[in-house]
Amino acid sequence: MTTGKKPWSGRFQKSTAGNVEKFTSSIHYDRRLYSYDIEGSIAHATMLAGQNIISQKEAKKIVSTLKDILKDIEKGKLKFMAADEDIHMAIEKELIKRIGETGGKLHSARSRNDQIVLDVRLYLRAEIKKITALTTSLQLRLLEMAKREIKTIMPGYTHMQKAQPVLLSHYFLAFGEMFSRDIQRLKDCLGRLNVLPLGAAALAGTGLPIDRNRTAKLLYFPEVSKNSMDTVADRDFIAEFIFAASLIMMHLSRFCEDLVLWSSDEFGFVEISDAYTTGSSIMPQKKNPDVAELIRGKTGRVYGDLIAIMTILKGLPMTYNRDLQEDKEPLFDAVDTVESCLAIFTEMLKHCEFNAAKMIMAAKGGFSTATDIAEYLVGKGMPFRRAHEIAGKIVSYCLKNEKGLDNLTLKEFQTFYRGFADDIKNIITPDKAVNSRKHAGGTATEAVLKRIKDFEKDIRKI
Numbered sequence: 001m002t003t004g005k006k007p008w009s010g011r012f013q014k015s016t017a018g019n020v021e022k023f024t025s026s027i028h029y030d031r032r033l034y035s036y037d038i039e040g041s042i043a044h045a046t047m048l049a050g051q052n053i054i055s056q057k058e059a060k061k062i063v064s065t066l067k068d069i070l071k072d073i074e075k076g077k078l079k080f081m082a083a084d085e086d087i088h089m090a091i092e093k094e095l096i097k098r099i100g101e102t103g104g105k106l107h108s109a110r111s112r113n114d115q116i117v118l119d120v121r122l123y124l125r126a127e128i129k130k131i132t133a134l135t136t137s138l139q140l141r142l143l144e145m146a147k148r149e150i151k152t153i154m155p156g157y158t159h160m161q162k163a164q165p166v167l168l169s170h171y172f173l174a175f176g177e178m179f180s181r182d183i184q185r186l187k188d189c190l191g192r193l194n195v196l197p198l199g200a201a202a203l204a205g206t207g208l209p210i211d212r213n214r215t216a217k218l219l220y221f222p223e224v225s226k227n228s229m230d231t232v233a234d235r236d237f238i239a240e241f242i243f244a245a246s247l248i249m250m251h252l253s254r255f256c257e258d259l260v261l262w263s264s265d266e267f268g269f270v271e272i273s274d275a276y277t278t279g280s281s282i283m284p285q286k287k288n289p290d291v292a293e294l295i296r297g298k299t300g301r302v303y304g305d306l307i308a309i310m311t312i313l314k315g316l317p318m319t320y321n322r323d324l325q326e327d328k329e330p331l332f333d334a335v336d337t338v339e340s341c342l343a344i345f346t347e348m349l350k351h352c353e354f355n356a357a358k359m360i361m362a363a364k365g366g367f368s369t370a371t372d373i374a375e376y377l378v379g380k381g382m383p384f385r386r387a388h389e390i391a392g393k394i395v396s397y398c399l400k401n402e403k404g405l406d407n408l409t410l411k412e413f414q415t416f417y418r419g420f421a422d423d424i425k426n427i428i429t430p431d432k433a434v435n436s437r438k439h440a441g442g443t444a445t446e447a448v449l450k451r452i453k454d455f456e457k458d459i460r461k462i
């Protein structure tokens, strides 16, 4: 079964086979670009009239009909079908159906090759703004949490072993920094994609006297693309965006991994509320951190989208090839996934209660202030390597005698080094250890408070 006459039918003796129509069609997913396609066409028609390529009257008719079509799509009155092939053809077909021959003038000086890049650039420009706003909301939540937990001390880990005590606020702001870089990357990507592709036409430009700067102005593009071949072949901006999205997902995923671990009975550092967890169908006692796990899992899917676009692009001869139609599903999937994950994760944080008592208890164990003993000795003029060795011997002694660093007497300390004085007792509590790290980037309360203040300003600047 085949449907309808194709715009290219002049050269063809036979009509397209039904299964080819179905196979080549992208309307079921590129229909989401309809508003951008229409916005682009309105600007294009306006420019064509400005250049006398079509008459003002014709442009007016085209523009008002396109606006009607937009309303009808929004109301669900216009149904698309596979035979429409893609969103460009579907809208153009409808335009011609409504205003006849005049509708056929819209495609002057344009090809679907530059039209699709325009639609995707307009779409992604809007989505990047949304994703940036979502990431900023997450930043604000982290900031709020950092302020709230300024007194909470937790054990910091390296190699998943207790390492040194840190403020929970410092931990939250660590992710704050990662998400700041993510926002910068999005901004960067936006700068590169914010370029008008229309005018490249199929690949070589057009002989018609177009005014690309006018179209750019109408669509709020600060510049026009500089090479027509590059314009229709390039999908760097999609790869770049999905990479930025992958990093956001990776950051979310690492945070989620901690929340999953921390919500276990073994850690007990956090309780995620009932509303943001799910139960087990067999084990009545279970409360599972499924939202966090799903975000972790969906990270893999966005990486998949990145690999898909990179692989689609790698062997393409210049310039446009139909393979490029395959860019949209990974892009849309990455956008949908990162947006939904950012939104739910930010909400979930509101439903997390951090257990300060469990955290400080854990910070007291595991000899997490051993480095502070070594640094104490360095303060007394000892080379760090020797100080490290002495502190290590003290830990070994404690392990053998089942003691914590805080229950050693001064006498015991002095068996390892005579220079230990009473003040050692003040050094080895988690609180003292935390607050000794006062330098920029350190975990001391005063350093973290300063960062909180600056961070707040940084967020506003983004």
Ligand code: ARG
Pocket (backbone or CB within 6 Å): 026, 086, 112, 113, 116, 322, 324, 325, 326
């Ligand atoms: N649907 C196509 C895409 O997404 C639009 C461009 C088609 N161009 C063509 N010459 N067949 O890439």
